[in-house]
Amino acid sequence: MxxxxxxxxxxxxxxxxxxxxxxxxxxxxxxxxxxxxxxxxxxxxxxxxxxxxxxxxxxxxxxxxxxxxxxxxxxxxxxxxxxxxxxxxxxxxxxxxxxxxxxxxxxxxxxxxxxxxxxxxxxxxxxxxxxxxxxxxxxxxxxxxxxxxxxxxxxxxxxxxxxxxxxxxxxxxxxxxxxxxxxxxxVGYGGGASLPQSLREPGTLPRILVSHSTIAGPGSTSVLDRIIRLAPSVDAEFVLLRAVDKVGGRTLPPNVRAVGWAPVPEALETASAIVHHGGAGTIFAALAASVPQLLTPGPGDRTHNGQRIADRGAGLAVPVKRIDAAALRRLIEDARLRAASTEVAAEIAAxxxxxxxxxxxxxxxx
CATH class of the missing domain: 3.40.50.2000 (Glycogen Phosphorylase B;)
Structure with missing residues (x-):
């Protein structure tokens, strides 16, 4: 056919x-x-x-x-x-x-x-x-x-x-x-890109991926700035995806690094959590990987999506300006978020x- x-x-x-x-x-x-x-x-x-x-x-x-x-x-x-x-x-x-x-x-x-x-x-x-x-x-x-x-x-x-x-x-x-x-x-699709070698194995600290919308616009990368500011007070490794050209020549905290285009589904395999804009594709990839997520509500479907995930207990919905170190710590430490994410992953696998x-x-x- x-x-x-x-x-x-x-x-x-x-x-x-x-x-x-x-x-x-x-x-x-x-x-x-x-x-x-x-x-x-x-x-x-x-x-x-x-x-x-x-x-x-x-x-x-x-x-x-x-x-x-x-x-x-x-x-x-x-x-x-x-x-x-x-x-x-x-x-x-x-x-x-x-x-x-x-x-x-x-x-x-x-x-x-x-x-x-x-x-x-x-x-x-x-x-x-x-x-x-x-x-x-x-x-x-x-x-x-x-x-x-x-x-x-x-x-x-x-x-x-x-x-x-x-x-x-x-x-x-x-x-x-x-x-x-x-x-x-x-089933996640990463666009045919190869995963950087540095993301193929877990790190010594919990790894939190940080992604942003692929649709350019005001505030589309504001979450990157917020995470860079908070990272020194969180005992975790932060990886900013598709962000090399977004952070320019800025000096990043020791526990933050920026990479170029990377396939999110594959990167999630070694991640403990992900922070992102609330796009459906990233949500489904994180759910399938049983990875807790923090979504930033906003225009379009983002607020609706964040509420769905928060109601299911598989993540947090927090506006960018209200993300703090406590929310990031909860993302990697709260066993209830991990358990709900694991339940949905089993549902998806079936x-x-x-x-x-x-x-x-x-x-x-x-």
């Missing part, structure tokens, strides 16, 4: 889909990826990628332009209280930039199935226009079918999108109760692997 994967032009939206794409390719299917922006600049290893963005892509500019005309919604979004209202408007505008080229690609390449993520309604619309079955591949801590509906509703394209031929969700039941769809085990989904769910499209 020919299977087209379509994702919004952001690596955090594409990378969670890569393990299933790899499983389908290993099963002998012809797989093509359609995206753009950062996702096209750092494509998944071994896959051909079609750039379907109409012109230059700047997510921040699109999001800001969309929200400036809705000032009250903007205030709620910046506080992380907009739910799915703002995301529908923002990604509706993003998908308006993708839908025509994606439709043309479906018509030209003639896939048997289109697999898309919930914030890439362009994939669903393009599939519907050509009467191709569409599979919704979840990548969030929301109900993914709901996210798809609010996104397609805000697109300029007026197409009646039929129900997905299948819905795959990567969220464990205990983290997102009641989410619809066929469970699919979330979910069907991508290879199983490739041979069962996709069999009906052959």
């Amino acid at each position: 020919r299977i087209l994967f379509v994702a919004a032009p952001l690596i955090g939206h594409l990378y969670p889909m890569v393990p299933l794409a790899e499983a389908l390719r290993a099963a002998g299917h012809d797989v093509l990826v359609a995206s753009g922006g950062d996702a096209a600049a750092r494509p998944p290893a071994g896959f051909p990628v079609e750039d379907v963005v109409d012109g230059p892509f700047n997510f921040g500019r699109i999001a800001l332009g969309t929200m400036l005309s809705r000032p009250r919604l903007l205030v709620r979004e910046l506080a992380g209280r907009a739910g799915t209202d703002a995301v529908g408007h923002i990604f509706g505008a993003v998908n308006d930039r993708l839908v025509e080229a994606t439709t043309a690609l479906v018509g030209r390449w003639r896939p048997d199935v289109v697999v898309h993520e919930p914030l890439c309604g362009a994939g669903a619309v393009a599939a519907a226009r050509h009467d191709v079955p569409a599979v919704l591949h979840g990548n969030t801590l929301f109900d993914d079918a709901l996210l798809l509906s609010v996104t397609t509703a805000k697109m300029r394209a007026r197409v009646d999108v039929p129900a997905s031929a299948a819905v795959l969700r990567i969220s464990p039941d205990s983290v997102v109760p009641g989410a619809s769809g066929q469970p699919l085990r979330p 979910m069907p692997a991508p290879a199983e989904i490739a041979s069962t769910v996709f069999a009906k499209f052959g």
Whole structure:
């Protein structure tokens, strides 16, 4: 079969889909990826990628332009209280930039199935226009079918999108109760980068990874500054991921080091904890590795995500300005955080692997 994967032009939206794409390719299917922006600049290893963005892509500019005309919604979004209202408007505008080229690609390449993520309604619309079955591949801590509906509703394209031929969700039941769809085990994908040798073995101190959003914008790296300031008062080793160019020539405390692009899933194998911005991909990677996490609530899904993890007991949700040494010590010392993380990791391990989904769910499209 020919299977087209379509994702919004952001690596955090594409990378969670890569393990299933790899499983389908290993099963002998012809797989093509359609995206753009950062996702096209750092494509998944071994896959051909079609750039379907109409012109230059700047997510921040699109999001800001969309929200400036809705000032009250903007205030709620910046506080992380907009739910799915703002995301529908923002990604509706993003998908308006993708839908025509994606439709043309479906018509030209003639896939048997289109697999898309919930914030890439362009994939669903393009599939519907050509009467191709569409599979919704979840990548969030929301109900993914709901996210798809609010996104397609805000697109300029007026197409009646039929129900997905299948819905795959990567969220464990205990983290997102009641989410619809066929469970699919979330498997981390690090972008094909190699793990630095220095991160392959545990250190003499507990290792805390520190990550930040791959979407540039005001405050996107503020967590790095906070950790650098607090690190001398915490008996742990701090590793700042994707941060070499962010900290420049600054003198770092002895227990802090910055590395370049490193695959988070692999780095978690020798880590005791992780501090990050609350992106879904990092959350699932930490849960699968049974590593406690500290998330910094903020715009978009970050506040919602942080609350989900805190409610499950697998981590802490602390605004950047309120992170202190005590919170960092708790992250590596609190046995309850570790126990809850281990419970969720076992739950994830019991979910069907991508290879199983490739041979069962996709069999009906052959």
